[in-house]
Amino acid sequence: MVDPIATERPKILIIDDTPVNIALLGQALQEDYVIQIATSGAKGLELANEETPPDLILLDVMMPDMDGYETCRLFKQNPVLRDIPIIFVTALNEMDAEVQGLSLGAADFLIKPVNIETARLRIRYQLEREQMRKELQSREASLRLAASVFAFSHDGIVITDAENRIINVNGAFTRITGYQLDDIRGQTPRVLKSGRQPMDFYKNMWHSLLTENHWSGEIWNRNKRGEIYAALTSISTVKDESGAIHHFIGIFADITLLKNQQYNLERIAHFDALTGVPNRVLLTDRIDQAIVHAQRAKNLMAVCYLDLDGFKPINDSYGHETGDQLLIEVTQRIKGCLRAGDTLARIGGDEFVLVLLDINDGRECRAVLDRLLAKLAEATVLSGHHVSVSASIGFTLYPDDFTDAETLIRHADQAMYVAKQRGKNRYQLFDPHLDRLALEQGKTFARIEEALQQHEFVLYFQPKINMRQGRVFGVEALIRWQDPGRGLLPPSAFLPAISDTELEVAIGKWVLNRALHYLQEWQQMGIMLTVSINIAPRHLLQANFVTELTAQLAQYPELRPHCLELEILETAALEDIERVSNVMQACQKLGVNFALDDFGTGYASLTYLKVLPVHILKIDKSFVIDMLSDAEDLAIVTGIISLTQTFGRQVIAEGVESIEHGLKLLALGCENAQGFAITRPMPAEALPNWLSSWQPIADWRQGTA
Incomplete structure (x- = not known):
């Protein structure tokens, strides 16, 4: 052909x-x-x-x-x-x-x-089918002229009499069906019937044959071995000189392989390869259908966005094969909680979407989700490991949330994040107010990203001193945003909006690079200080953090690495203290030291002091500011200083805003401080002049008021 x-x-x-x-x-x-x-x-x-x-x-x-x-x-x-x-x-x-x-x-x-790939396949298939139909018509004419065509045709050919009883078949017929002529002579082609087509299919076929003398189409038949195959078939009537039907000629080609390829392509396009459930492409179509169904039935439909809690540590610790087994197990558990008409789709690594039909009210949906959370929380054994996960689920109800499929998914996704923020292993109904808040946060995020690209961020530095010696030994780098419209903004005005995001990491890298730049400038001027930088948990725990830090230090070969100090929050290591400790030890081999910031605000301080290789603890300013008037804050400050002495750590107090604060700290055994009583944070360019003109506070050096 x-x-x-x-x-x-x-x-x-x-x-x-x-x-x-x-x-x-x-x-x-x-x-x-x-x-x-x-x-x-x-x-x-x-x-x-x-x-x-x-x-x-x-x-x-x-x-x-x-x-x-x-x-x-x-x-x-x-x-x-x-x-x-x-x-x-x-x-x-x-x-x-x-x-x-x-x-x-x-x-x-x-x-x-x-789906473009599906469209290409079907268009090509129909064009090939039409070409085959035309060829089959031509072959039908040739059969009356040359018997050799019948014998050597690659397509199966069957000839029946006027009563549709088989009188002859060719070799291709036997090859495709397994039947020899002697097996089926005198029988009708119904011997090949698979049962896949309804009776109306055959009624229409015979109507076309008797009225138009021809029929063509696809038939699913069954061969002698009981196997079902697809046949592209053309049947024609042959009449005698009087116009009466003399016999029928059926010509067919086995297109099973093509049909299977078409089926496989459609599955690849619409179903998740790992779990076998619909993917996002098919999910959107299913939700569109569910919307139509809900409108007709006049009841509710729920779209639920599910994200597993604790999947990544399992995947990282035990390998992707175990992670894949867990996803398959989770899929089966979810399916076991759903009804026949519901849909489960996997749209990401450990993210699923559920579409629940015929929901009468929100309580019914919550009952399904309660069963689902309980089922997912059950522990299981995979590859010899006992593993367990939970799930955070966000859901929205249509038509209460009257919108399209993509927006319903987005709303459920947003509600899922709220569920995670509120403690995980729970579900949360979509709230339009939170949606508006998310949109505003998105705009803020985009503006901060633009500010980084437009070089609108600057570094300020706040000195650290030894009060008794009257000596400046370091500075803390503090980021500010020089917004063209709003002026100079503190970190609290923008950092919370990008917390635990890649943008927070990008800004952290910028701060580190600029701080090293200034540190080198000052050392070339003869100013020897330690610069401390706040490192976000997500930044510190990046797999390539130590490698990138090494590369950044290599750009400033004249620097003494021990002049760089990284400050991490006390709460940063709560979820993976061992991993944080390993990263810190690798950095210390480069000569970089660590300080534990906001010490006292967490709940596992003694554990940190025993495990984390930090050499400085910073007393949070919230305790220092009020310690002169609040006995509880004073007791906390006193306890932290005693802990540092016991564990052999240095201590520095933030929030020293008066001479009296300094004197009290000195009396308690804390000599290092930073705060407004010393100076406010200043631009890098102002620091050399400040250092040359700064006078130590006499009362602190003497230790008396």
Whole structure:
């Protein structure tokens, strides 16, 4: 068989009243096909009649004036155009629409949104099918002239008498079906029937044979071994001189491989390869169907976004194979909690979406989610490891949340993040107020990202001193945002909006690089200070943190690394103290020291002091500021200083705002301080002049008021 696609570009006529759809389809197909475009059924008929008819028609169902069904009917009434394959393109996904289209002679359906790869496969398949049909017609004529065609045809051929009893078959028939002529002579082709097609299918086939003397289409048959195969079949009636039916000739090709390839491509396009459940592409279509169903049934539909808690540590610790087994196990548990009409889709690594139909009220949805959380929390053994996870779930209810599929997913996703923030292993209903807040946060995030690109951030530095010696020994780098519209902004005005994000890490890298730049400038001026930098937990725990820090230090070879000090929050190591300790030890080998910031605000301070290799503790300013008037704060400050002495650590107090604060700290045994009583944070350019003019506070050096 000559491949028409290989010899010349077939012509495809696209009939669609929506310019966007035309543009998308046309652009995707124009490299392989000659594209004609019509924006109405009438224009499509006119183009097909005026020029060389197209080889295939892509026809939109829903069009004004003349819809796709009427257009298809008119094409089929035209003897010149009737055999052109017509593929309906429709957003409808209902059986009655498909039956109506097929009854009018449509060859296939494409469901919006159109998957381009699926469309290419089906278009090529229909073009090949039409080419085969034409060839089969030609072969039918040749059979009456040359018996040799019958014997050597690659396609199966069966000849029956006027009563449809088999009188002859060729070798290809035997090869495909397994039946020799002696096995089935005198029987009807019903011996091949698989049971896949309904009775109406065969009624329509015989109606076409008896009225039009020809039928072609796909039939699923069963061979002698009981295996089902797909056959592209053409059946013709042969009449005698009087016009009476003399016999029937059936010619068919085994297209099982092509059908299986088509099926596999569709599964790849619409289903998750690991778990076998729908992916995001199919999920959107399922939600669209669920919306239509909810509108008709006048009840609720729930879209639930599920994210596993604790999946990443399991995946990292035990390997991806165990992680994959866990995802499969989780999928089965979720499916066990759902009903037949519900949908489960996997849309990310450990992220799933559930679509629950026929929900009467929010309580019914919550009952399903309660069962789901309990089931997922059960421990299991995978690859010899006892593992357990929980889930955070966000959900929204349609039509209470009256919007489209993508927005419903986004709303459920947002609610899921709220569930995580509130402690995990729980579910949260979408709140429109939180949605508006999320949009505002998104705008803020984008503005901060722009500020980093536009070099709007600057570093200020606050000195640290030894009060008794009257000596400045270091400075702390503090970021500020020089916003063109709002002026100089403190960290509290923007850092919370990017907490635990990659943007926070990017800004942390910028701070580190700028601080090293200033540190080198000062050392070249003879100013020997330690610069401390606050490091966010996400930044510190990046897999390549030590490697990148090494590379940054290498850019400043004249620096003494021990002049760099990294400050981490006491609460930063709560979830993975061993990993944090390993990173700190690797940094210390480079000469970099660590300070524990805001000490006293956590709840495992003694554990940290024993495990974490820090050499300085910073007493949080919230305790220092009020210690002169609050006995509890004074007791906390006293206890922290005693701990540092016991464990052999240095201590520095933040928030020293008066001479009296300093004197009290000195009396308690804390000599190092920073705060407004010394100086406020200043730009890097101002620091050398401040250092040259600063005078130690005499009362602190003497230790008396």
